[in-house]
Amino acid sequence: MIEPRLRPLVASDRAAVERIIAAVAVFSPEEIDIALELVDEWLEIGEESGYLTYVIEETAGTGKGTVRGFVCFGPTPLTEGTYDLYWVAVDPAAQGRGYGQRLLAFAESEVRGLGGRLLLIETASHEAYAATVRFYERAGYELVSRIPNFYRAGDDKLTFAKDVTG
Amino acid sequence: MIEPRLRPLVASDRAAVERIIAAVAVFSPEEIDIALELVDEWLEIGEESGYLTYVIEETAGTGKGTVRGFVCFGPTPLTEGTYDLYWVAVDPAAQGRGYGQRLLAFAESEVRGLGGRLLLIETASHEAYAATVRFYERAGYELVSRIPNFYRAGDDKLTFAKDVTG
Numbered sequence: 001m002i003e004p005r006l007r008p009l010v011a012s013d014r015a016a017v018e019r020i021i022a023a024v025a026v027f028s029p030e031e032i033d034i035a036l037e038l039v040d041e042w043l044e045i046g047e048e049s050g051y052l053t054y055v056i057e058e059t060a061g062t063g064k065g066t067v068r069g070f071v072c073f074g075p076t077p078l079t080e081g082t083y084d085l086y087w088v089a090v091d092p093a094a095q096g097r098g099y100g101q102r103l104l105a106f107a108e109s110e111v112r113g114l115g116g117r118l119l120l121i122e123t124a125s126h127e128a129y130a131a132t133v134r135f136y137e138r139a140g141y142e143l144v145s146r147i148p149n150f151y152r153a154g155d156d157k158l159t160f161a162k163d164v165t166g
Numbered sequence: 167m168i169e170p171r172l173r174p175l176v177a178s179d180r181a182a183v184e185r186i187i188a189a190v191a192v193f194s195p196e197e198i199d200i201a202l203e204l205v206d207e208w209l210e211i212g213e214e215s216g217y218l219t220y221v222i223e224e225t226a227g228t229g230k231g232t233v234r235g236f237v238c239f240g241p242t243p244l245t246e247g248t249y250d251l252y253w254v255a256v257d258p259a260a261q262g263r264g265y266g267q268r269l270l271a272f273a274e275s276e277v278r279g280l281g282g283r284l285l286l287i288e289t290a291s292h293e294a295y296a297a298t299v300r301f302y303e304r305a306g307y308e309l310v311s312r313i314p315n316f317y318r319a320g321d322d323k324l325t326f327a328k329d330v331t332g
Contacts, residue, residue, distance in 0.1 A: 028244075030243075030244060031244060034243070034244070076316075077196075077200070078194075078196060078197060078200070078317065079316060079317050079318065080317065080318040081318065082315075082316055082317070117315075117319075118315060118316070120313070120316075144313050144314065145311040145312065145313050145325070146311065147286070147310050147311050147325060147327065148310065148327075149248075149283075149284060150242075150245060150248055150284070150286075151244065151245050151246065151248070152245065152246040152247065153283075159311070159313060161313065161314075
C-alpha cells in the first residue's frame with residue numbers, strides 16, 4: 001500500500017462518504033442527511049459554500065484508491081478568523097491508523113493558511129461520543145462550553161476549541 | 167392609540183423590519199443581510215422554514231398600523247425541544263414601552279405551545295450589547311456558555327438559556 005494521501009473531495013467520492021458515515025453508526029438519519037447536504041454544496045460551488053471537504057485515500061499497488069475518511073470545515077459566519085469543524089469521520093475498518101488525527105491536523109493547517117485563528121468542534125455529551133471526546137482532547141482541543149440539555153434532557157452540547165495560530 | 171398587537175410578519179412588513187434593524191444601529195451589514203434572509207424564508211414557506219417571525223404593531227385611531235418591533239425564532243436542528251431565538255428588535259423610537267419583553271414572552275409561549283422546552287439566545291460580549299444582555303437577564307435568561315474570542319479576539323460568544331416549560 002502506498003502512503004495514504006489527502007485530497008479535495010470530488011463527486012465520485014460521495015458514495016464512499018455516505019458508506020463511512022453509516023458505518024460509524026453513531027449518527028442519526030437526520031445527521032447523515034445534513035452531512036451529505038454539506039458535501040453536495042462543496043461539490044456544487046467549492047470554497048464559496050463555506051464547507052471545505054477533503055478525503056484521505058489509500059492507494060493499492062495497482063493504483064486503485066479507497067477513501068477511508070473525510071473532514072469538512074469552514075469559516076463560522078459573522079466571525080473574524082473562527083472556523084467550525086463540521087465533520088471528521090474515519091471508516092471503522094481503517095481505524096487505529098492515525099487517519100483521524102491526520103485529517104484534523106490537515107484542517108488546522110488549512111485554517112491557519114486561510115488566516116484563521118480558532119477552530120471549534122461541537123459534539124454531544126452522550127456516552128456514544130465518549131471516544132470522540134478523547135480523540136479531540138488528544139489532538140489538543142479544550143472544552144470551552146457546555147450547554148446543558150441542548151440535544152435532549154441529559155444530553156449536553158459540548159464545544160471544543162483550539163488556537164491554530166501556535 | 168389602540169393596544170399594540172402581535173401578529174405574523176407578512177410581506178408588506180419587510181421594509182419596516184429593515185428600517186428597525188438599521189435604526190437599532192448595532193448590527194453589521196452582514197448581520198442585516200442574514201436577518202432579512204430569515205424573514206424571506208419565513209415569507210416564502212412559513213413554519214417549514216424554521217424561522218417563525220412575528221411583529222408588534224401599534225394601530226392609530228384611524229386604523230393605520232405601525233410596526234415597532236419583531237421577533238424571529240425556530241427549532242434548533244438536531245435537537246429535541248430546543249429552540250433558538252434568532253432576532254428580537256424594537257424600533258428605538260418606541261423603546262421603553264415594554265415591547266421587547268412582550269415579543270420575548272410571546273416567543274416563549276409559542277415555543278411552549280409547540281412542545282419546546284429550552285429557548286436559547288446567542289449574543290456577543292462586546293460592550294455594544296451590554297443593554298441587550300441586561301434585557302435577557304431581566305427576562306429570566308441565564309448565561310450558560312461563553313466561548314472566548316469567538317467573534318474576534320476579545321469578543322466572546324455568550325449563550326443565554328431559559329426553561330420555558332415552567
